[in-house]
Amino acid sequence: MLAKLSAAERQQYILDQIQKKGSISVSDTAITLKVSEMTVRRDLMELEKRGLLQRRHGGATLLTAQLLDDLYSWETRVRHNVEAKVAIAKVALGLISEGDKLILHSGTTVALLARMLRSYGSLTIATNSILSMEELLGSPQVEVILTGGILNPDLKQLAGPLALQSLNSIRADKVFLSCSSISTQDGLFFTSAMDEVALEQASIRNCREAYLLVDHSKFQRSDFWVVGQLTQLKAVITDAGIPPERVKEMEAAGIPCIVA
CATH class of the missing domain: 1.10.10.10 (Winged helix-like DNA-binding domain superfamily/Winged helix DNA-binding domain)
Incomplete structure (x- = not known):
């Protein structure tokens, strides 16, 4: 007792x-x-x-990253850990300059960033995310390019050869993406959706800077599909819930980590 x-x-x-x-x-x-x-x-x-x-x-x-990805509906994920996601999106917002050409991938934190960009200024944004597209509708100064592709209704994103062709035709300043899990020990980040792998890899190749927006619940886990190495990123942006030892591991490996 x-x-x-x-x-x-x-x-x-x-x-x-x-x-x-x-x-x-x-x-x-x-x-x-x-x-x-x-x-x-x-x-x-x-x-x-x-x-x-x-x-x-x-x-x-x-609560694990896999539970979030496999068991929660999209609507529940949007509401999950909102304060941390908003804090991460605000940090990402500070990295964007007027006139930038951006790629926004799927993910609830990235969609929150899209919401913040509606009245930001003159931007060109390409996205395969239906949710980000909806957030940007009606913005007078943002030119929105939707990749096209096959709709995944669960992830609210477009995927497939047409989406990949679109992203391979783009050269952008910055890409903002998320992931299902991160292993700082292996230096890798993962997705649980096969369709996302090639799209995110193409965007990282075709942008000057790549930023990973991820809350603390995704760390020290591995999923099946490897998206890339953390060293390919300009920075990982996460929230204050991340254990300090994870930050130290990334910094020791030369991976900038911004804690919102």
């Missing part, structure tokens, strides 16, 4: 247990912490809002 804890201490205990076990039970946690099940549920709701776990019936599980 534990002595009575504050809300912050309870939530830290919950995170410690879920890291060790992979999942927790509301009822068991309430007994251990000597609080009501409603109190535990409130703690889980708060931790889920912060993007630290996924609530399930009767408990919660560890």
Whole structure:
């Protein structure tokens, strides 16, 4: 049994247990912490809002990049970890100059950046992301180029040979992309969608600078499809939730990491 804890201490205990076990039970946690099940549920709701776990019936599980990509709907992913994604998008916004030619790939953080660019100024933006395209609709100073291709309704993006042909025909100043996971030890970043690999690789080749927008939940994991090496990027932009040792690993490997 534990002595009575504050809300912050309870939530830290919950995170410690879920890291060790992979999942927790509301009822068991309430007994251990000597609080009501409603109190535990409130703690889980708060931790889920912060993007630290996924609530399930009767408990919660560890939140991983794979869960985000495979289990969450697009609409849920848009709302997940919003504060971190907004902070990352704001940093990316500061790297853009009026008159830039940009490529925006799919991903919720990149779509938030697109929203911020609506009234930014004169820009040319190519994208295969339906969500980014929708965010840019009606912007009087932004010229939007949609790649064309085969619609993936789950990822809200265009892919296939036509999309690849479009991106191979473009030379841009900067590309902003996301990924499903990063391994700083291997120096690689990954996607869980095969269709994204060639498109993102082409964009990195055809832009002067490539920026990876990724929140802290994506680090130290590997997916099946390798997009590229972290050294190909101008910088990785992430949020303050990233463990300091991950930042040190990237910096030691010569990979700039900007923490929002």
